Structures are given as structure tokens and as C-alpha cells.
Amino acid sequence: MTSLPSSLTRGSAEGRSRSAAEVRRDLATRRPLVLTATVGGALAALGPLMVCLALGVVGWFLTDAGGHGQPSDALRVGAFGWLLAHGSGVVVDGVRITAIPLGITLGCAWATWRLGHRVGEAVSGHGPDNDRIADGERDWTVPVAVALFAAGYVVVGVGTAVLASTMSTAPSLTRVVGSSIGIAAIVGGPAIARGAGRAAIWTQHLPSSLRAAYGVARGILVWWLGLSTLAFLVALVLDFSTAANITSQLDGGTADTVALLALSLALLPNAALFTSSYLMGPGFVIGTGTLVSPTLVVLGPLPMVPMLAALPDSSPTPSWTPWLMVTPVLLAAVVAGRAVHRHPAGSWDRAAVRGCGGGIVAGVLLGALTAFAGGAVGPGRMQDVGPVATDVLLHATTALGIGGLLGALAVTGWQSRGGRLRDRLSGLRARLPRRG
Template sequence: MTSLQSPPARRTGPGRSRSASDADLRRRLATTRPLVPTASIGGVIAAGAPLLVCMAVAVVGWFLTDAGGQGAPGDALRVGAHGWLMAHGSTVAVEGIRITAMPLGLTLLCAWVAWRVGHRVGESVSGHGPDADRIADGARDLTVPYAAGLFTVGYAVVGVLTASVAATASSAPAPARVVVWSALIGLAVGGPAIAFGSGRAAIWLPVLPVVVRDIALVARRILTRWALVCLLALLAALVLDFSTAANVVSQLHADGGAVVLMTALSLLLLPNALLFSSAYLLGPGFTVGTGTTVSTTTVVLGPLPMFPLLAALPDQGSQPWWTDWLMLTPLVLAALVAGQVQRERPILAWDRAAIRGCAGGIGAGVALALASGLAGGAVGPGRMQDVGPYTFDVLLHAITSFGIGGVLGALVVCWWQRDADGRVRVALRGLRARMPGRS
């Protein structure tokens, strides 16, 4: 709890009063730290902590691959910095090849660190501004906007400095894209974290209409459960073709250190792989090179790089008849989620229940399409400059499947609830009619 939400301490005696005063003083000191340095330094830490981890991992990988026989530690540090920059949208040239794909696993790690640090910043500045009662009465409170802005500036400064120091004539990172992504993480992740940490979110969220919160709940549950379905599909594909993945590792003649690095890289690319799996289950599919396609109906492949995750790709040619039925998965999942929310938060009005399920499904579809647009890009020379899901087709299929599924699930449960409510009312009327002394 923050000072914004904490009740005043009780005082039942001289000793208790002194103890309560000391505790209240410590709490006030902990929650009224100077806003400007606290928020700015928080942004620097949120950006710098993952950056240091990336550089440390790069140095460890350098020793694991050739025991430091080639290159210098500075080169390894630069590679780690480039990885951090790529997680923030920067394109990087490697041996003359421009890499534009983002390692979304690393991006999510940076966002998680920004959330944790932002939450601590919110707790540290929660004592600034008006208290909860004054905010509820309409007093203007700019503590969170000021802190979020300073947090974002600190984050972006680290990004610009990293791009400047790590840049070489051959790599040429893109500082402008780093600034944009730093602002997105700082405002879209750090800002809400500061609001929750400072206690302001607990005051502001109840002001939102209930229907908006319910729609957001439906969309969030659809996305989280869909991610789990995509993960299960990806793992099943890897298990069924595990021999291919093992063959890839053996052909690379990778030692223990290289296998560890390859595993770490696969984990960083796992969110990308989940979005590829999502595009496959939705129906449109994805491409793994110019002139290729992977979908539930047909698979056309070409020469592929030696990477274990690619073993999950289906065999080339026409697909079995049952793969077409996989496109019903998102519709069924959205129906189950919308029905579950309808059971937990019943709405007996047909139109309101349908709107909640449909809007939640469409919102989830739009969010999924935006994420799918970030999953691909250029990952190598030649054909490998075109890799990724078919984003626009994913958008159409996702909003259709999730939207229709949300409507059906909400309406079916709503009909069941209305029918049950009607049966209860009839039973109550019959019970009253049989009661003594009633006509």
C-alpha cells in the first residue's frame, strides 16, 4: 500500500503514539522522495539494467564459443548493445546484411523491467500531490504525468547514448527508432506502472465505465489463452519433428557452449514463433522467405537456414484434411472466454452481452494483428529478407473469428441465464400462490 491509500495510524497511548509517529515518518520519507531525480534515475535504471545483462551475456557467449580466441571483449560488448538496440526497434547491419526483425522476447524482458522499476518509482513519489480524498473530489493531480515523462526521458537518453557509442560504420543502428520505442515503453509501460505504484490507478480505474472494463477483460483473457494455445501447438510440432531439430544441431557441429547460446536465442525468439504459430492456426499463415508460404492448406518452402526452431515447420506440399479444422480454434476459444465472463459478470440484456463479447473479440484481434506485424522482418540475405506473418490477413481472420466467437459465447450463456432466471421466477410465483392466506 502507498501513502495515498494508507489510513492514519492509531494512537492509543504514549508509547504507541511515539511508535506510530516514527512509522508514519519513515513511510512519508519513503513515499515523498524528490520527484525529478527519482523518476529520471528510474528511467535510466529501467533501460540500463537489461542493457548490462545483454552485454554480460554477449561476453559470456564470446568466451563459450571460442574461449576469447577471436575478437576482443569490446566487440562482444558491442554485440550485446546491438541486441538491446534491436529489441527497441533498431535495424542493424551484420556483414552488410540489414536485420530488421525484432527479438520480441528481449523486448518483453525490457518492458517487464520497466514495469517493475516504474512501480517502485510510483511508490517512491506517491506522497506528492493531493491525497486520495482531494483527487476523488476532482483536484488536479499531475504527479503521474510528470513522473512518467521524466521516466521516459531517462529511458530515451540511455537509448540514444547506446546507439551513439555502439554504432560503427558497418552496423549503423537507427537512433530514431530507438527513441520511438523508448518512448513507447516509457509511456505505455512505465506510465501505468507508476500509476499503480503510486495508488492513483486505484482511484482512476473505477471511473471507467463498467462496459469498458468488461470489454478489456474479455480481450485480455482471449489473448492470454490464445498465447497458451499457440505455445501448445508449437511444442507439439517440435516434439513430432524433434529428430529434425536434433539433426540440425548435429550438422552444425555445435559444442556445449554453442548449444547453450542457441537455446538462449531460441527463447528470445519464442514470442516471434508464437505469433507465427498464431498466424498458422488462424488460417492466413506466414512466409519464411520470398516465394514461400506456410498455411493450413498448403506449404511451399525453399532452402532454410540451419536453426532448430524451424524444425516445427510442416512438411512441404498439400496438408492433411484435418488441418483446415484448426481455423475453428480461435472461434471456439473466444466463445469459451466470452461465456466465462458472462457467467462471472452476468448481463441479461441481449444487446449488451453481445456487444461485450463482440467488442472484446475485435479488440483482441486488433492487438494480435499489431503484435504480428512486429514478429517478422529481414533476418538474412536474399530470400530471407521477407519473413513474417501475413499481417493484414491475420487482422481480418482474427477480428472475424474472435468477434463471432465472442458474440456466440456471450449470447448462449446469456440465453441460459435468462432461461434459468425465468424458471426461478415461475417457481417463486407458484410458491407464493400455494402459501396459506393468499388467493
């Protein structure tokens, strides 16, 4: 199957009339599918990996000017950072660490999206054209490209795990393969489809209510994660003196402080999801037998980590903190209401599907993200750190679904009332006598 015009294969009059720019564009969108997709997947993995390796070497020189260890040790530390971002886990001094630095994972996802979009543009000329796809001809361009893209990503992941792992560190190769396939498929797949132009063709046949619900879900999720990040930063700033005191007690130099700041940035998305779980109501645990929620705070001995200064005190919670659980309902109502205001639903049932459906989808996605926020971060009780994803899923789908429903229906009702009022005013003007 090919969508190449005949001008590239035959010297017809139509081909001779085509401009040089059009020919260059056709050639640019018909790069070799197998090579382009496979190399694109490998580069999507190698980009963030090279950054992690470089940071490992820089940190090694800043810490002791390369006085201890070898450059290979610094490279191995950088590789472990990349592997941890893919859920590999690692053993440190006999203790299994399974927490995922989601900041690095987010960087990997961004690189995968960018490379996937470019791969899609490069192979968009393969397969049938729009007319033949509309006639029902099957198009395997994107599925094949995604599979090859994932294969290239997996090769880099497996190679990194094999070269960096030792008997004492023991990262999980199975998890690296699974997460590599997941990132390549979940992030790279839509990027390739969008870059190739297939996403627009496939989605144009979806019901408008589904597309609208997706827009509401995306808006709710983005705004909620932004609000959770802001809430964490505010809590940290309010108790910044404690964070500064912890940093000073670590008795590290400038290089150690910079490394600690870099680690905090890598864990910022985790902190945002912890805060999200707190605002939703279920809260989270910082060690076995602990709980941090709007209604109850029970803490034990904590590690010397400056970010933990944002935690509330282990004491009876103030009377106003349970009201924080209203926040997701209000935010979902505002986002859904604004979406319906910009694009009126036209009827009550469409508004309900758009608002409630979007809120539920956002809750499901939030629950899925929360499942990757915690893990084991140390020995003993520190093997249990993070929110409970199932509880967050239940609270989020309920709160965001109800909020989206109320916001969409409220704006629809306001629009309906405003429309009736305009009709009455128009009828009144029509009955008024006109001046000659």
C-alpha cells in the same frame, strides 16, 4: 500542489499523534519526483542491458575461451542484442537484419513494468489527494513522472547505440529512440499510474461495460498467445528428430549449442506469433514467394535453424488443417462465456458489448503485436520473413469478435433460462400446501 499532511510541516497535536510507521510511509511516498522518475527510467533500461552484456561476455568465453577478439567485441554483441530488441536493426556482413528478438523485448517490458510500479509508489505522495482530485483539481504527477521516466530510458538507449555502433553495423538511432519512448510510455506509464494509485481513481468512473470488455480482451489475448505457444512447441516436439539433425549438422560444440538454445528462447515469442497467424488463417512467409497456412504450404530452401523443424511439409495440406481456423472462435467463446458466468451481464445488450467488444479489442492488440514478429533475417529472399499484420488484424478482429459475442450471448441465455426456471419452481413451492 501537495498531499502531505500538516503533521510533516507543523507541530500540531494531530501530527504528534501520528505513528512513526505513518510518518515513514509518507516520507517513502514523497521521494523527489524528478530524480526518482528519471533514475527509474534509466534503471529500467540498464537492467536488461547489463544482462545482455553479461551474456555476451559469457558466450565469448564459452565459445573459444577468449582466444579471439577482445572483451569489447563481446560487450558490443550483447549491446546489439539489446538494441535489436528495440528495433534498431543491424548490418551483418553487408546484410540488413531487422527482425526483433521479442523474448528480449519482453524482458525489457517486464523490467520497465517493475521499475515503473516502484517509481509510482515512490511519488504517490505528490500532487493532490483523492478528495481534491474528486473535486476536479488537475493532477500532473503521473504525466510528469512518465515523461521523466521516458527521458531516462531514452538517454540509456541513445548512449548504447552511440557507443556500440560502427560504420559497418549502422543500427538505427531513430528507431531506438522511438521504441524507448514507446516502451516507457506504453508499459511504464500504466505501471506508474497503478503504483501511484491514480489508475484506480481514473478507472472507477469508467462504465462497467468497458471495464468488463477489457477483462474479456485481456483473457482472450493471454489464452490465445498461450495456446499458440503450446501449438508451436507440440509441432516442434513431433518433429524433434529433424531439429536434432539440424543441430548436429551445424557441427558446434557444447557452447555453440547453449548459444543456439538461448537464441531460440529469445525468438520463442516470435514463433508463437507466427503460429498464431497460421491458426488464424493468413499464415506467414519464410522467404519471398513462400507461404505457410492451413490451406496452402509453399516452401523453398530454408536456413539451418532447428526451430524451423516445426514447419509443415511443403505438400498438399491435410483435409483437417482448414478446421484449425475455428480455434480462435472457440477460444474466444469459451473465455467470454466464462467471464459472463463469473460476472453476469444482466441483459443481452451488455453481454453483446462485453463479448464482442472484448474480442475486437483482443484482435486489434494481436494485430499490433504481430506487426513486430517478422522482418529481414538474411540476404536475398530471407529479407521477407513473417506474417502480414494487416491480414492478421482483419482475421483476428472478426474471429475473436464473433467468438466473444457467441460465448457471451450463449451464457447469458443459459443464465436467463435458469433464472426463469428458478422463479417457476419458487412459485410452485409457494402454491403447494404447507404441512401443519
